[in-house]
Amino acid sequence: MTGRAMSTFSITLDGAPVTVSEGETLLQVARRQGIDIPTLCFLEQCQPATSCLVCLVKVKSGTTGKLVPSCATRVASDMVVESETVEVHAARRTALELLFSDHVGDCLSPCHRLCPLQLNIPVMLRAVDTGRLDEAVAIVKQALPLPAVLGRLCHRPCENGCRRGTWDQPAAIRDVERFVADRDLKSDRPFQPPTKPATGKRVVIVGSGPTGLAAAFFLLREGHGVTLLNRHERPGGSLVREVEEGRLPAEVLAAEISRLKALGAEFKTGAVLGEDLTLDALRRDFAAVLLTMGEHARTRATALGLEATAGGLKVEPDTGLTSLPNVFAAGSAVKPTRQIIRAMAEGRAAALAVNQLLRGLKIQRAEKPFSSMMGRLDRAELKLFLNLPSPAPRTPPALDILRGFTSAEATGESQRCLHCDCRAAGDCQLQHYAELYGADTTRYRSLRRTFEQHVQPGGIVFEPGKCILCGLCVQIAERAREQLGLTFIGRGFDVRIGVPFDQSLEEGLRQTGRECVAACPTGALAFKTD
């Protein structure tokens, strides 16, 4: 600009007049107004690629209008623009869903997705592998209410899904988790998960089995007071039986229950609902009642004034609410549940619903964590993951059931993890906006492309299946006058990013590797060590 005064004028954005300067893009204007228009292929220092088209807005003309990419469309006077409408959102969502239909990669690893309590297993394993035990403890203890118990008794759905298992044997996830949990229990200052400020509200949980204990754990962390009623002397419900049968040392259960007490849980033992206490009394004294007394519940339903089904207490499926207000039920009290971790997951879901009630929010089930899924891999694809992990076979469990993994064993086993979760998970624009827009990653699912992974000598990991062809890396390399650089190869649906003459990425990006990885809006380019 050579001294010429920038002219300003007004446009209409989502119904409100906005003053804009000539030359500004609609994206700039919208972002200034606090509207979060999603972008993937846009980077301020590059030319707009107008390729992803998730930044569409509607520019109206009369009763119609057209969708345009806001990143490259410049303002014009009297423009009428719509950003946050159902129609525009639907178009953005379709763009995201189409991108996912051609996205070869998992945001979250199968083990993580299969864990009913959503323990971020690969991150935990990498923390153990690199000696960051405190971090591993924090990850475990924020996700699992009784990690040392689960480390011994969990039926390991995670290991069923472990991709390493389709190659040789799955990583011994539970044993590593137990190692982490035991380490923490044995330490002088065991990890105390953070809690929210106290709400002053109290919840009574009837029954202290896995469901009740888990619910208590999550309610306490939400800042609510929790009282657990237990008809037997020892809390733990079905877990006590495990102790009696020798699969769970009593002191481990006791230690974990003491951690719950440290969080503020109150246990009242020997109290039987319907005998010593009435449900009405509980409803009067507590802000909410959660029934987790296991399969007994059904037989006592009528006495308590609750409706029952063939399996257990009748509850609303989405809320866990029984026929009485503010009375929830979960776990085997509703439907017999064999697996401890599932029972705990039920407890967590109930805790979430109770929390929503207490905070005056709409009660709704938590959605499963968002993740792209690439499904089963064949052996050739799987082999690509084996470049970095340890080739060792699965570490057998210690003969002495009381011992668990040594530090070296835990580290060694952690190194067997394939790192099949995405390196960009949590730092990925595609994942972020898909979650925000409720994109269904499987809507346009089709035949999957072959998974590819190229680990470059310089430490860059290139996974073309995750590339959305924004071309930012091509631009960055070109601008830096890389000798080889990157280019689009092919056309249409089969176009891909590559280095000319089949050279390696290392050769293509001699100076700009780091910049390209930073600019990549997905996990197509990432660093090995990240």
Added chain:
Amino acid sequence: MPAADETNTASVALVPAAAAPETDLRFVDEAVERCGKTPDVVIPILQELQDHYGWLPEAALRRVVERTEITPAAITGVSTFYDMFRHQPVGQHLIRICRGTACHVSGAERVEDSLRRLLRIPATQDTDPERLFTIEQVACLGCCTLAPVVKLGQHTHGHVSVEKLPKIIRDYLDQTRAAHDPHHTERPLRRGGNGTVYVHVGLGSCCMAKGSDQLFLALQNGAAKAGANVVVKRVGCVGMCHRTPMVEVTVPGRQSQFYAGLGPAQARDLLQRHLRPRGLARQLSRLWTGALDLMLDDGAPDAVSRCAMDTRAPEVNAFLGQQVHIATDGFGRLDPLDLDEYLAHDGFVALRRCLNELTPEAIIKTVEGSGLRGRGGAGFPTGQKWRVVRQQPGDKKFVICNGDEGDPGAFMDRMLLESFPYRIIEGLAIAAVAAGAHDGVFYIRHEYPLAVRRTRTAIAEMEKRGWLGDTLLGADYPLRLTIKEGAGAFVCGEETALIASVEGRRGMPRLRPPFPAQSGLWGKPTLINNVETLALVPWIVRNGAEKFAAIGTATSKGTKVFALAGKIQRGGLIEVPMGTTIRQIVEEIGGGAAAGRRFKAVQIGGPSGGCVPARLADTPVDYESLREVGAIMGSGGLVVLDDADCMVDIARYFLQFTQDQSCGKCTFCRIGTKRMLEILDRLCAGKGQRQDLTELEHLAHQVSHGSLCGLGKTAPNPVLTTLRYYRDEYEAHLAGRCPAGRCRALIKYVVNDACTGCTLCAQHCPVNAIPLTPYQRHQINLDLCTRCDSCRQVCPHQAIDVK
């Protein structure tokens, strides 16, 4: 070095048997010498390499990078974008199979299957193991009236059938052994004087595909021998492609006589019929040779009279009677390359007037007043476009003639360039003068070699006279014209992609605005007009805006050239006034569907257009009316469909085309069209699910609204119109039926009671699915049957049913 036995079979297969000798890179240096070293010449260099080596060896590409300013990224990106460039060696002979619309509905797929079987080319590859033949699909060769079409080497064959293929290939191999000069029809020709008999031979690509070049040579030889005052004259397209090769003989003082369908063998008889030899001896000798001919070949002279056409015959009259020739003025009469003849037919009168009498403003006013709208498809007012470019500041401006006619089923622009190159040059020159541009570019698809050659020759001819270059027609107005050949990318018909291609980049469209008129080629204001639009301009300037505006409808003025093809009696190139109804075109000009068939729909506008059902045939061809029924004017491809055509298959065909031609830039087009195609594939395979139809419709709307450029925005049109008018056919496919009997997975071939056991079908079945059982009713083994249709075609008793 690895031991020989360690070499696995996979790597052996990758080493081409024929490419053993090192690539000779001297040619690269020569090509660079000819084309230049700047980044923008990458496509011309690659074209030279492709022509020379038959593919692009990596060593050659690296050499280019060494010797020029072209970067490795650019050469890789560009050479993998365009269809014409190959990165794998080719076989000795290249066979191109046209997959245009007309060819598709006429069985191109069966032709390809059959070729693969004949030449032993595996399904996943394009070359046979001995590397003799490579087959390549071409979007459209633009010979739609001759569908299905294949091109062997330089020669195009029309009306190919599974039955004819073996002979075509044998003949081709024989021919290639004999020396062949493909440029023989480009040489300057002899001119006549008073009393000369003229024999006009149509030498458009279509005519030549039907052998008019051979006929032309035979006639020339015959005329030379006869020594009479006769000139065998090359003319452009004659329009009546369904009757090619066409010959018109004009004898002074007599009505001219047309002949259709003559072969080279009848050349001499034709000449004899019209020439009176001088002197008795010659007359006698004529009698004698005539008698000899009779003895050698019964009824040969008769063959000529059978080919004679009465131009007053109702069918000829129906075809020609409704046409108005503006863009095609002089069709069948003008020698495409005879500059003097063009001059004699008002050639360059308009341009001269623009240079000497009219101001640019007056020219633009005339074009505006004529109501001319772009003939490339969108119908933007031409005058307005010219004005915008005129108004842009700066001295450097460009005009471009868009000859990237990529729509399958369209060949108007090819024909105009082949037949009237001077007219297009004149139109472009007028546009340049009006817009204030001194540089013009012809962008012509490389699949149209004859159009490229004729345009090039015409430009050279003009330059030779000093009429182009530093001066224009001798006036002080420099105008430099160059030709850029496309390299096989439909998307380059889109203006911003075309510009990218001219600049030597991947042909990716970009967001508009800014429009090319504001910022186009090399960032300068650029006027891009379609070939046909430019062809109309000289007439408008000569005859005045009012005269042009008097033709047509309220919003669509003048004439429109259509390539009429498909399931119709008389296909060809026609020029009709805007407002003519589809019914008039199909039933009157085209003569309707073939006997026993029912006219079902017309596909108009190609992959961006739609299918207009027969019940809406009274829709006039006019930009607005066509849009209302869901189609578009498009560039002018008009493919007629009959009751044997499946509308789901048609939708799938077009989507396959656009999906294949998507540049891959934006999400909606790149992935959306692919997903739509997958749904259509499922439907045609009988594997559709209920929600597929709603998803298809949803995606069609999303792709149409969300895509960045016109290709993506219009790609769903064939799907949307067929869903609109033929939803019942989609439903039938969901139920596992193809009502038209077209989708292979949903049909079967069965023998009916009319079978006499003649074994003809069994003999012709390429996969031995019919046991040879003489005098017994034949049986078709449906597990072996590939639905190639051979049996039905050869059966003399209509004993094969498709169910």
